[in-house]
Amino acid sequence: MLRRLLIAALVTLAARGTVANPCAGRPDGLFVNDFTACDAFFSCFRGEAMPGVCPVGFVFNEEAQLCDFPWNVKCLLCPADSADSPTPTLEPIQGECSFYTLCFQGVGALRECADGLLFDATAGICDLAENVDCDLGICPSNLNPNIPTFLPNPADCSRYFICIGGMAEEAQCAPTLLFNPDTRRCDLEENVECIEGSIPAPTTCPPTGLHYLGNPVDCVSYFVCLNGVQSDASIECAAGLIFDVTISACAIPNDASRCADGSDPSLVPAPEPTNPPVPEPTIPPVPEPTIPPVPEPTIPPVPEPTIPPVPEPTIPPVPEPTIPPMPEPTIPPVPEPTIPPVPEPTIPPVPEATIPPVPETPIED
Numbered sequence: 001m002l003r004r005l006l007i008a009a010l011v012t013l014a015a016r017g018t019v020a021n022p023c024a025g026r027p028d029g030l031f032v033n034d035f036t037a038c039d040a041f042f043s044c045f046r047g048e049a050m051p052g053v054c055p056v057g058f059v060f061n062e063e064a065q066l067c068d069f070p071w072n073v074k075c076l077l078c079p080a081d082s083a084d085s086p087t088p089t090l091e092p093i094q095g096e097c098s099f100y101t102l103c104f105q106g107v108g109a110l111r112e113c114a115d116g117l118l119f120d121a122t123a124g125i126c127d128l129a130e131n132v133d134c135d136l137g138i139c140p141s142n143l144n145p146n147i148p149t150f151l152p153n154p155a156d157c158s159r160y161f162i163c164i165g166g167m168a169e170e171a172q173c174a175p176t177l178l179f180n181p182d183t184r185r186c187d188l189e190e191n192v193e194c195i196e197g198s199i200p201a202p203t204t205c206p207p208t209g210l211h212y213l214g215n216p217v218d219c220v221s222y223f224v225c226l227n228g229v230q231s232d233a234s235i236e237c238a239a240g241l242i243f244d245v246t247i248s249a250c251a252i253p254n255d256a257s258r259c260a261d262g263s264d265p266s267l268v269p270a271p272e273p274t275n276p277p278v279p280e281p282t283i284p285p286v287p288e289p290t291i292p293p294v295p296e297p298t299i300p301p302v303p304e305p306t307i308p309p310v311p312e313p314t315i316p317p318v319p320e321p322t323i324p325p326m327p328e329p330t331i332p333p334v335p336e337p338t339i340p341p342v343p344e345p346t347i348p349p350v351p352e353a354t355i356p357p358v359p360e361t362p363i364e365d
Contacts (some may be wrong), residue, residue, distance in 0.1 A: 020105065024047060028045055036077070038059040039059050054067035061073045071144040077091060082105070082106050114244070147164070158173045216260050218261055221236040222235055241253075242265045245260050
């Protein structure tokens with residue numbers, strides 16, 4: 001199901017940095033880490049790397065080849081410029097004190113500090129536990145609090161811790177059994193690698209894989225070798241530690257330790273405790289009090305009063321009154337009344353009366 005989610009999550013993203021093709025020489029269908037983000041990955045197809053991203057809430061698990069829950073994955077992140085840097089860098093892993101990411105040419109590798117050492121994220125080295133400020137408790141913060149998780153006890157291979165709800169409870173394997181950190185259960189002794197064996201370290205850079213080569217001129221530094229390319233600069237172990245070629249890691253020297261330069265590891269001087277210098281208390285000088293001079297009071301001069309001259313009063317001349325001339329009254333002319341002429345009456349002529357003729361009546365005989 002999660003694998004289907006992974007395939008469904010493939011989307012096209014912008015190319016990140018100048019990292020070499022992570023799919024070169026790898027089979028089609030393989031998913032590989034993109035070390036710039038926990039949820040990012042590449043899908044290999046015909047030798048080309050196709051960028052992808054997991055669904056929200058999941059991170060990429062290269063070992064399981066799927067998008068997984070965060071508490072099942074140690075997320076390896078490298079700086080964006082690590083692909084162009086000839087010098088490897090050591091980067092912290094969130095929620096881890098003894099594991100770190102070694103970044104070289106844009107590729108990250110999971111590394112673990114030797115027994116008794118913790119990773120100092122500030123200095124970028126594995127150092128003695130008392131010199132490292134990393135207090136995460138026994139149970140990492142990225143574990144699922146609802147599911148029991150079994151963790152090894154670095155001090156005793158027959159004991160282990162059970163983490164649930166952020167709390168750790170120590171437990172003991174049955175007699176003759178040891179805790180197997182790979183299967184996370186008690187196992188037969190022959191199946192558990194409690195102490196790493198003495199494996200001869202390579203003296204030249206192998207053509208494939210990630211390797212760590214001890215510096216042939218001293219016992220306290222090493223080189224990183226990735227696919228036949230060796231880092232230009234060496235990485236120095238923390239003060240008091242050596243690079244033990246039997247475990248290919250910085251470690252506290254012991255009787256089984258070996259140096260790349262053939263020197264005796266026990267001759268490496270232990271770091272002397274350095275106490276920060278305590279400066280002597282200095283008492284700042286107290287300046288003598290200075291009394292500011294009091295200036296003598298100065299009385300401003302009082303000007304003599306000046307009486308402004310009083311001008312003589314001037315009486316404005318009174319003009320004589322002027323009587324405007326009175327115009328003579330004018331009587332408008334009264335027009336004489338006009339009597340309209342009375343027309344004489346006209347008597348219409350009376351026509352003479354006309355008597356119609358009376359027809360004569362015939363007289364009967």
